Amino acid sequence: MKGIVDGDAGICGFSAHIETEAPDVFGPCTVTLATECKNLQELGNQFEIDIMDTLKRGYNSTFFKRVFELTPPIHGECAGYF
Numbered sequence: 001m002k003g004i005v006d007g008d009a010g011i012c013g014f015s016a017h018i019e020t021e022a023p024d025v026f027g028p029c030t031v032t033l034a035t036e037c038k039n040l041q042e043l044g045n046q047f048e049i050d051i052m053d054t055l056k057r058g059y060n061s062t063f064f065k066r067v068f069e070l071t072p073p074i075h076g077e078c079a080g081y082f
Contacts, residue, residue, distance in 0.1 A: 039071045
C-alpha cells in the first residue's frame with residue numbers, strides 16, 4: 001500500500017511532501033518526509049511508524065509522543081498529516 005500527500009500546515013505556513021508505504025495494512029509503515037519545518041525535520045527524511053501501536057494507543061503511541069516532543073504545544077496537529 002502506498003500513499004502520497006502534499007500539505008500546508010496552516011498556522012506556520014510550512015509545506016510538507018509525505019510518501020508512505022506499508023507491505024500490509026497492519027505492518028510497519030515507511031514514511032519519507034520532505035518539509036521546511038525544522039521541528040519535523042528532526043524525525044528524519046525517512047522513518048517507520050508502527051501502525052498497530054498508533055491505532056491502539058493514538059496520541060499515546062510512540063510516534064505521536066515523539067512528534068509532541070519535537071513540536072511546540074500548539075503544533076500537535078502536524079502529526080495528523082502522517
